[in-house]
Each structure stands twice: as C-alpha cells, then as structure tokens.
Amino acid sequence: MSFVQKIGLFLFAAAFALFTLTLGLERYQLSEATLGIQNEYHKSAILEAAAANGMLGKRYASSFEFVPAFKKTLESAKSQLDKRAKTDLPEGVKEWDFRMGSWQLKDYTFQAVRQSAVGPVSSNPLLFLWMTFGLAILGGLLYILPQWGEIPGIKNNHIYHNAMTRGLTWGWRAVFLSAGIIGLLLYGVYYMNKSYLWPAVSALIALLIIAIVAFGEKQVQKKAPRSASPGTTAWLGILAGVYLIGFYLLLYWMPQHITPWIVIVDPISKVLNGGPASQWFLYGLLYTLIVLVMGLRMMAKYRHNRYQLVRTGSVMFFQTAFAFLLPEILVRLNQPYYDFKNIWPLNYTFFFDWNIKSLLNSGALGTFMLVWGIVLALVGVPVFTWLFGKRWYCSWVCGCGGLAETLGDPYRQLSDKSLRAWKYERWIIHGVLVFAVGMTVLVLYTYFTGSKDVLSLNTETVRTWYGFLIGSAFAGVVGTGFYPLMGNRVWCRFGCPLAAYLGLVQRFQSRFRITTNGGQCISCGNCSTYCEMGIDVRHYAQRGQDIVRASCVGCGVCAAVCPRGVLRLENSSLDISQRTEALRTIHIAEDRVSLDF
Amino acid sequence: MHIVILGNGISGITAARFLRKWGDHQITVVSAETTHFFSRTALMYVYMGHMRFEDIKPYEDWFWEKNRIALRQGWVSNIDFAAKRLFFSDGIDMAYDKLILATGSVSNKFGWPGQDLEGVRGLYSYQDLEYMEAFSLGLKRAVIVGGGLIGIEMAEMFHSRHIPVTLLVRENSYWNMVLPAEESAMINRHIQEHGIDLRLATELKSIEDNGTGKVGAIITNTGERIECGYVGLTAGVRPNIDFLKNTALEIGRGILVNEYLETNMPDVYAIGDCAQVRQPKPDRRPIEAVWYVGRMMGETVAYTISKQPKAYDPGVWFNSAKFLDIEYQVYGEVPVQLADHQATLYWEHSDGKKSIRLVYDKNEGHILGFNLMGIRYRHEVCEKWIKEKTPLEAVLQQLGLANFDPEFFHQYESELVQEYNQQTGKHLQLRQRRGLRQALRFLQQ
Numbered sequence A: 001m002s003f004v005q006k007i008g009l010f011l012f013a014a015a016f017a018l019f020t021l022t023l024g025l026e027r028y029q030l031s032e033a034t035l036g037i038q039n040e041y042h043k044s045a046i047l048e049a050a051a052a053n054g055m056l057g058k059r060y061a062s063s064f065e066f067v068p069a070f071k072k073t074l075e076s077a078k079s080q081l082d083k084r085a086k087t088d089l090p091e092g093v094k095e096w097d098f099r100m101g102s103w104q105l106k107d108y109t110f111q112a113v114r115q116s117a118v119g120p121v122s123s124n125p126l127l128f129l130w131m132t133f134g135l136a137i138l139g140g141l142l143y144i145l146p147q148w149g150e151i152p153g154i155k156n157n158h159i160y161h162n163a164m165t166r167g168l169t170w171g172w173r174a175v176f177l178s179a180g181i182i183g184l185l186l187y188g189v190y191y192m193n194k195s196y197l198w199p200a201v202s203a204l205i206a207l208l209i210i211a212i213v214a215f216g217e218k219q220v221q222k223k224a225p226r227s228a229s230p231g232t233t234a235w236l237g238i239l240a241g242v243y244l245i246g247f248y249l250l251l252y253w254m255p256q257h258i259t260p261w262i263v264i265v266d267p268i269s270k271v272l273n274g275g276p277a278s279q280w281f282l283y284g285l286l287y288t289l290i291v292l293v294m295g296l297r298m299m300a301k302y303r304h305n306r307y308q309l310v311r312t313g314s315v316m317f318f319q320t321a322f323a324f325l326l327p328e329i330l331v332r333l334n335q336p337y338y339d340f341k342n343i344w345p346l347n348y349t350f351f352f353d354w355n356i357k358s359l360l361n362s363g364a365l366g367t368f369m370l371v372w373g374i375v376l377a378l379v380g381v382p383v384f385t386w387l388f389g390k391r392w393y394c395s396w397v398c399g400c401g402g403l404a405e406t407l408g409d410p411y412r413q414l415s416d417k418s419l420r421a422w423k424y425e426r427w428i429i430h431g432v433l434v435f436a437v438g439m440t441v442l443v444l445y446t447y448f449t450g451s452k453d454v455l456s457l458n459t460e461t462v463r464t465w466y467g468f469l470i471g472s473a474f475a476g477v478v479g480t481g482f483y484p485l486m487g488n489r490v491w492c493r494f495g496c497p498l499a500a501y502l503g504l505v506q507r508f509q510s511r512f513r514i515t516t517n518g519g520q521c522i523s524c525g526n527c528s529t530y531c532e533m534g535i536d537v538r539h540y541a542q543r544g545q546d547i548v549r550a551s552c553v554g555c556g557v558c559a560a561v562c563p564r565g566v567l568r569l570e571n572s573s574l575d576i577s578q579r580t581e582a583l584r585t586i587h588i589a590e591d592r593v594s595l596d597f
Numbered sequence B: 001m002h003i004v005i006l007g008n009g010i011s012g013i014t015a016a017r018f019l020r021k022w023g024d025h026q027i028t029v030v031s032a033e034t035t036h037f038f039s040r041t042a043l044m045y046v047y048m049g050h051m052r053f054e055d056i057k058p059y060e061d062w063f064w065e066k067n068r069i070a071l072r073q074g075w076v077s078n079i080d081f082a083a084k085r086l087f088f089s090d091g092i093d094m095a096y097d098k099l100i101l102a103t104g105s106v107s108n109k110f111g112w113p114g115q116d117l118e119g120v121r122g123l124y125s126y127q128d129l130e131y132m133e134a135f136s137l138g139l140k141r142a143v144i145v146g147g148g149l150i151g152i153e154m155a156e157m158f159h160s161r162h163i164p165v166t167l168l169v170r171e172n173s174y175w176n177m178v179l180p181a182e183e184s185a186m187i188n189r190h191i192q193e194h195g196i197d198l199r200l201a202t203e204l205k206s207i208e209d210n211g212t213g214k215v216g217a218i219i220t221n222t223g224e225r226i227e228c229g230y231v232g233l234t235a236g237v238r239p240n241i242d243f244l245k246n247t248a249l250e251i252g253r254g255i256l257v258n259e260y261l262e263t264n265m266p267d268v269y270a271i272g273d274c275a276q277v278r279q280p281k282p283d284r285r286p287i288e289a290v291w292y293v294g295r296m297m298g299e300t301v302a303y304t305i306s307k308q309p310k311a312y313d314p315g316v317w318f319n320s321a322k323f324l325d326i327e328y329q330v331y332g333e334v335p336v337q338l339a340d341h342q343a344t345l346y347w348e349h350s351d352g353k354k355s356i357r358l359v360y361d362k363n364e365g366h367i368l369g370f371n372l373m374g375i376r377y378r379h380e381v382c383e384k385w386i387k388e389k390t391p392l393e394a395v396l397q398q399l400g401l402a403n404f405d406p407e408f409f410h411q412y413e414s415e416l417v418q419e420y421n422q423q424t425g426k427h428l429q430l431r432q433r434r435g436l437r438q439a440l441r442f443l444q445q
Helices: A003-025 A040-052 A063-087 A102-116 A125-149 A170-191 A197-216 A235-253 A259-264 A266-273 A279-301 A306-332 A353-360 A363-388 A399-406 A409-414 A419-449 A459-481 A490-495 A497-508 A537-541 A557-561 B010-022 B040-048 B062-066 B126-136 B149-160 B181-193 B291-306 B379-387 B392-397 B413-424 B436-444
Strands: A027-029 A512-516 A567-571 B002-006 B026-031 B069-073 B076-080 B085-088 B093-095 B098-101 B105-107 B142-145 B165-168 B197-199 B204-209 B215-220 B225-227 B230-233 B237-239 B255-257 B268-270 B275-277 B318-323 B326-332 B342-348 B355-361 B367-373
Touching: A003 A125, A003 A259, A027 A063, A027 A102, A040 A063, A040 A102, A063 A102, A102 A259, A125 A259, A125 A266, A125 A279, A170 A197, A170 A235, A170 A459, A197 A419, A197 A459, A235 A279, A235 A459, A259 A266, A259 A279, A266 A279, A266 A306, A279 A306, A279 A399, A279 A409, A306 A399, A306 A557, A353 A363, A353 A419, A363 A497, A399 A409, A399 A459, A399 A490, A419 A459, A419 A490, A419 A497, A459 A490, A490 A497, A512 A537, A557 A567, A567 B436, B002 B010, B010 B026, B010 B069, B010 B291, B040 B126, B040 B149, B062 B069, B126 B149, B126 B230, B142 B149, B149 B165, B149 B181, B149 B230, B181 B197, B181 B318, B181 B326, B181 B342, B181 B355, B181 B367, B215 B230, B255 B268, B268 B291, B318 B379, B326 B379, B342 B413, B355 B392, B355 B413, B367 B379, B379 B436, B392 B413
Parallel strands: B002 B026, B002 B098, B026 B069, B098 B268, B142 B165, B142 B230, B165 B197, B255 B275
Antiparallel strands: A512 A567, B076 B085, B085 B093, B105 B237, B204 B215, B215 B225, B318 B326, B326 B367, B342 B355, B355 B367
C-alpha cells in the first residue's frame, strides 16, 4: 500500500467515524417552533401536553431519551383530542381533522426530532457534509485511484487472508442466520401491531423449506459442505455486517434516530428537488455515491477487461441517472417520483392503489409511466432476456445489482457453492416470486373491486407484510447487511422475485449461456470461488459443458478470473441443448468410440 | 471386481469417475497426500489467498461416498504383482483385481551440494505447499531454481507476499525450450516488470548451510552468492516410481506402458505423469506431465477396463498456462526450432503483452499450430483446422471464428492478416469476426 493510499484509508476511516459520531452530537429541545405541525388543533394539544409533562424547554441528551418522552406527550395529546372530539368539536371542523390518526404519530415524531435538534450538526450542516461525505469520498478516491498505476491483471491476492473478506466459520454463520430470521420475524410481530398470524405463517414456511431440503438429501450429503471458512472468522467482516444491519434497521424502522444524517444531506436535497431531505433521500444519495466510488474501484481492479469496464460504467450510469437524479428532478417538476428502470415485481409497490392513482392523475407523462412499467415487466423482460440473458438487467441496469457489483465486489467469494445452498435457493426465491405475484393479484383485486377481503385474507395486511418481510427485511437488512457475512448477492440469489422471473426465462428460453473452451479447464476453482451467485461453474467447465443456469447474472467475473481462458459469456441458441448436456464427455465420445480432442 | 487406483490426482480420479460412470465395480482410491482430490495446479492460489484449500477441491466431500468410491489414505510401500496385493506402510495389505498406477511426479534434484538442507524444496504436493508456508513468515529472500511453469508460479507466490524473489534460469531466455523466441522474450520482460530478479543463463552451483541445518545462501555458476532463506527447486519433475524399482514391473524413466496403458504385469495399468508410453505418437513425448494428458489417460483406461480395449490417443496437442498476468494457450505444433517444411506468422501487440503465432507447412500450405499470448482462442475450432489440414489462407480469413476473448475485447485478427499481406504482398481480407453462432456452424460442418 502506497503512502497516498494510507492517507486515503485514514481520511476515509476518520470521515466514517465522524459520520457515525454525528448521531450522538446533537441535543434535543422541544419548542413551539420545532414542532413543525400545520394542524392547529394537534399543535396546541401537543404543546399543552408537553407543557404539562415538563417537556417544553427541557434539553435531552440524545434522540433515545427525547423520542420516548415525546411519544408520551403525543399519547396524552391524542387522548385529549379524542376526548374533546366527543364533547366540544369546533364548529365546521371534521372529526378526522381534529383527532390525531395513528399514522400521523410517526411523522410528527420524526419532524419533531429533526427540528428540535440543537448542536454542531444542525447549525453547520454544510461543514459536516464536507467532513463526512466529502472526506470519505476523497479518502476513497485517494485509496482507489493509485491502483490504476499498477500492472493490470487479476489481483485477488490475500482475499482469504483478510479479516474483512475471509468470511465466517460455520458457527458464526449459524448465529447470524438464525438471529436474523428469528429477530426479524419477532420484530414483524411488533410491526404488524402485535399480530402473530403472518410472522407465524412465515416461520412455518421457513421450517417447511428447511425440512424439504434436509429430508431430500441422502445421508452422505448431510455433511457440512464447503461453504464457510474452516479456520478463523473475518472479525472486521462481522463488524461491517453488524454496522450495515444496524444501519438498515434504523433507516427502515427508526428514522427518528438518524435525523442528524438527514440534516447533513439537506443542502443537496434542496438543490435537487427543492425540499428538505427524507431518510429515503439520504439513502438514495449514499447509495449512489457508494456505487460511484466503489464503481471506480471495480474499474481499477478490472481495468484490463473491457466487459467489466463497460458493465460497471452501465450500473454507475443507471444508478446515478435513473434511480437517483431523474426521480428527484421529476419531483421538482411536480411529476410523480418514478424510477424508469425499476421493474415489477422487484418494484412491488408498482400496482399499489396509491401508485396507480398517482400515475393516472399525472397526465400524459403519468399514463406513459404506467404503460411503460407494465410493458417493461411483461414484454421487455422476456424479450431482452431471450436476447442477452438476465444479465441485461441484473448486472447492467439494476440498482441492487449495481451495489452488489461495486460495494459488494470484495465479498463475492463468500457465496455458498454447495449443492445444498442451491436447493435452498430454488425453494426460497421461487417462493418469494409466488408471494409477490399473489400479493399483487390481491392488491389489484382490491383496486378494481374496492373489496379488501378475499377468502378471509385482508389484502392490506398481506401487502404490509410483504413490504416488511421481503421489501425491507430481505432486500435491505439481509440483502446488504449480509455482504460481508454470506456474499454480495444474498438478496439477488435467494430473494429477488424479479431475478426469479428473469431466471425462469433465462433457464428455458434464452440465447445466453457461458461456453466452455474445449478441454482447457484445469479444475482450479477460481470461477466457482468468485461466482457471486454461488454457481459451481467448475462443475460444468471441467467436463466441457456449456452453462445455462437460472441464477447466472452474467457478471463475467468467472471468465475474467479464469487463468486458462476457458469461459466466455455468449449469445446464441444454436446447439444449446446438446452442448449443455451433462454427459458431454471431454475426451472419448461414448457413442462413436472416437476421440474428440 | 476390485479396482484399486494408486494416486488421487487428476489421472487417478478421472479413471475412478469414469469407471463408476461405466460400471459397478468396487473402486478404491489410495493416496498418502490428502484425503480428497484437489486441483494440483491451483495450489498456488491457496498460498496467495485467492482460495481456501476447500475451494480447490473440485467435488464436495460427500461426492465420493455417494458414488461409492472408497478413499484410503495411506502409503503403499510395496506391491506383490503376482499375488495382486498392495502392502501399506502401516502393515495392512489390500487385494486388487485390477491396479491403476497414477502416482504422479516428484521434483527433480540434480545432486546440488546442500540440496537436502531445510528450506530447500520443490513445489508439487500439498505437503510442499505447507512447507513453503511454514518458511514464509519473515522470509527475506527466496531463490527459485528453474525457469519452467512451476518456477514462475512459485515466483508469483512469493511475490504476492512481498518476499523478494530471485529466479535462476539455466537457459538464456525464460522457458525457451518450449516458447518461441519472441514469446519467451515477452515473458522475460513481464517477469522483470513485476520486480522479480530474473537471472538468465544462470545455474545453481551449491546451497550453503546457515549453520543451523537451514539454507543461508546459494552460490551460482557465475560465483555469485545470494543470501536467501528458501530455495525452490523447480527444475522439472520426474515420475514418482522409486518404490517400484527392483520389482517385476518394467520401468524406464517412468512406468512403461503400451498403447492400452497396460504395463508388463497383468491387470496393472499406469496413467498420468508416472506413465512412459513405449511408442508415443509422432511429435509426442513418451512422458507428458500435463494435467490434460492425465485426464485423457484416466478416461481411456476406464474405458478399456469397463467396456472394450481402447488405444490411448491424445489427439492434437494443446496446453495452457498463465505467466503472472499473461495467459498462454497453444494448439498443435509450435516448435522452437522450425523444421525445413515449417514456417511461422507472428504478430505482437505494441504493448508487448499479446501475440498471435500461426505455424504452417510452407510446402503444403496448411496450418500446423497456434500459439497465443494474452489472447484466448477456441480449442475446438483450432483443433478442427489442424486436423483437417486447412490451408493457412483459409484459416487467416476465418480467424475470428477462433477468438474466445470476452465481449467488447478488441479483436486483433485483422492485424495478423495485415502482417501476412505485408510479408507476401497479397491482399487477404479477414472475413469472419468473433461470434458463437458462426463458430458453432463451422464446427457442425
């Protein structure tokens, strides 16, 4: 590591530490001005309650003290309003304007926390923007850019010696997997307002899948497959994973505790869309910057490989232009927030009533967006996948794929290549696809009929549970939080319903395949090791068999790391069924008893 | 029938797999090295931290039990060919009906003074790797003796750990007994570009003891003394057959086998690195210690045992390697010294790291071989051209069919055609660019 790189690493670490620290730098003090509520009845009721319990003017040391106190204040204001609504509702005021809806409580809390903050961050957001985002980017670039000066070639040295990228032992993996599943399902009970039904159904399905895979295995296969680090665990990886998981928990379900971060990016939000930042703006900005900076790292690493350069440029472009900038600009122009490349069923809210209504109410552009989304899902996906394989989306366009291919690249080797993992993969990902389609059918039923109940299923509950379990918990908390624990494509491989749909097309009706180069394979295993989707590429390569697998996202890294020039991503359906046969022998062609090569 | 395979490298394991595929005999694979088969060529990646040892095992551990291939870890010290029994060093013996010897190689030692000191070793086995690993911590310099494929691998391994490396090459250019002069020079430059201390035309004279029984320095034939804490002996390998000397088995440099890979003993076969073919095909060597040869022999012997006798025919020669960052592929005949009827057409990229070489018969005009550096070609296409004795000019015009580089990579075939036009004054055009569909159509013809 050069001196410049060391400085870069130091700057990044310092900026990252400061970024984390900002959450504790602010104090919180409620006043009339910081309440930020338009509704006069609510405002005065809350102020009354706050004055009564001594909250007004009191300074709280952290959001973790402020939020519970404020929630109490809200509760008492709410019960006051409920009481008064029965007796002295003001003339001409609707009851639901007067009373506080439970959906407003979250928003009021978030606004109050955000605006009650006093401290260095809220008084100097620009300074902190530079010292966190600015320095982190600078540090990252100082670390990455010198790599362009090195001799080009595959540099995977010491990935398995590194405390960040080495992966977990079996014990640690079991801890994270079980804690993740159980923890999220328990939190789901709370999320669903103490309803056990859907968490219990999900737990049952999980147990069922475990049972199917376990009982389907022959006795000999029950041995632990080669998927975890045999010796030591990557302790830095564990720290990184825990940090990421914590980040997603806060982002999705407790944004009131990360308001300093949101305040920091306010200046950028105001420039782009004219309004203050939300937690989603923070996430979008962070996501895009990470894809860009780590995209440069990916390009530096594969600077000898034009496929990787073009592909990485593509995910960087689609993330920046389509996922981040264009929707913000649309909002600024009073058009619906719309990501043109986010396709149902990955974009599971596309057919939700509020989205359809918002698009239909937005004139010609909104109608175009609606038609575009439907055509892309129903025509675009099969046609493009037939032509190029699912890579056209998963590793060239998609945002999840974009993050996995940039931030996630150092962890691609941690995917589980065992046959057992493949079995889990097929049950889980197709299960999610069925869930996504079923949920959407129910939601559309409600949209067209107005009835919220289908066979005693409440369509809104189903959709809420899908959003929690798949949309947030799986895609975010596990999907990204597990990068350093189980590889960078956990979501794409096990969870994404769009990947499942693309995969079915790729498996049964596509020109795309990975061809193997005659008898040149030496079974070294680089291809399998660096396959982020956990495909045992070597299994096919060493018998000269072309590869068609539903999960392959066509990242091309297997071909890049192959030391003998054995693998190539290609498009043509000619001979595809014959060349993907399992018993295509390398040397002696059995039927003819003649030599092939 | 009990078939015992001695050695769990690529030859023995390929034989076992195909024996199982084609039959229901009892199969036992014996190895003293490791319990499970691993890719020997990938040992370097374990050292460099690209992969774990688990990752270089091509099959999951349950594979063997599921396919009823018994694995016996142990050292065979003696074989009674008349009684058809193996004797293990732990005193146990095992009967066989058919025996396949696939014992591989050992590193060459040429009687250098000090060659048995601690810290002096070749790189072939898993144990060699562990040995190398044990010496790596705090190592100040390593000297590698021998400019072949393993030598450069070992240099890359130490280099990845930032351990200074000196590479002694007896010849005056790297691997120039196999690589033509231009390609050999390309690798010389590339080795030096990486900061590896390459000493051409330099031989090892002796190895010095540091006073504790470990290596302390080496002396070269030029009289230079190079201090080092490890000496890698990579001056080739020889068949691992010492334990078979003075038995009824007929051996030369390797175990002598006929075209059916049979030894002089009934029901005993030899394959892979340890086998010496009595009458090799024209242009082939009697011992070819190459991964692909081992694999082809394994498959052939399995066919002979489970179906019907099948003569070993390796087909058109091919091989590949990677020298640090430069990939190498060869198909057909690419001799260092051209015979009278042979001629060659060579193009090299201006970056000095990519080249294409075609070898052809200048009397008959047909293609004989391909040598690629930094560019990938399709095995099947090249082989078909060579087998069918396709005229050079036809190959040149269709050359894109062979290109196997990833999408978006620049294609250099037209530059080779231009080179040909310049040399001959002709006006050939490249008619075919890279593409799977066209290549498959061509292969169907």
